[in-house]
Amino acid sequence: MDRLKGKVAIVTGSTSGIGIGIARLFAAEGAKVVICGRRQEKGQAVVDSIVAEGGEASYHFMDMTVTESIEKLFADTAEKYGKIDILVNNAANVGLKDGRVDELTLEMWDAIFQSDVRGTFFATQCVLPYMKKNGSGSIINIGSMASCSGDLGSTAYACAKAGVDILTQYTALQFGKDNIRCNCVRPGLIVTPQNEAYVPQALKDIFLSNIMVNRYGCPEDIGHACVYFASDESEYVTGQIINVDGGMNSHVSTVAQFKQLNSRTW
DSSP: OOTTTTOEEEEETTTSHHHHHHHHHHHHTTOEEEEEESOHHHHHHHHHHHHHTTOEEEEEEOOTTOHHHHHHHHHHHHHHHSOOOEEEEOOOOOOTTOOOTTTOOHHHHHHHHIIIIIHHHHHHHHHHHHHHHHTOEEEEEEOOGGGSSOOSSOHHHHHHHHHHHHHHHHHHHHHGGGTEEEEEEEEOSBOOTTTGGGSOHHHHHHHHHHOSSSSOBOHHHHHHHHHHHHSGGGTTOOSOEEEESTTTTSSOTTHHHHHHTTOTTO
16 A cells, blocks of 8 residues: 555645545555645544554644645645655535525625635635755646536536636646656546535435445545545556546436336436
């Protein structure tokens, strides 16, 4: 379990949910992990759990909407550990109920874009000098299947995550010659200890009827993909956007209905 041994990783938004899953797997693979977010108590609890399992981690406050907070995160991490090898841009405002085009206010639109695109862009911009100094680096953006196609709501969130998709490819293209890679992981329905009680069973059933495997996703599913992109195993892989969604977006939209009919089409 040393695929990330000696590497220093920052995982934004790692005080809950998917971020915890990524951070714990990074630490298990030997990385020194910086847990960051606005909730110090929860962040320290994640650090304590990693240390109890023999890993190395520390907490740093960060607010993705405040540029000074992001700058300080990278400066302090580089001072503490001497380098930064991996950045996972996971922190986001999950605006799943942000509404239709005719319902959104500019304030709602701007708030989601500030955290989901502006924050990801600025964190990427901040880490590049440290990775250039190292002579290598891996940036992993956490996107969303919301950016794959149209839906009845979540308009601003989906548009923001579509921005993360293209930012991934631009970063990969512009900094590949610096040996800096950038890839994106799009989660499907990920049930976490934090959101499980708030995900209605009806919603779970709808998702499961469209998922090609027999379960929902968990944070570790996203973490395993991130470990690969963070490790030297993927040094020839950059500019990629991968769906980790149980195959939900790999088939036509009528599959769930045909399955219910036991049709040969399925």
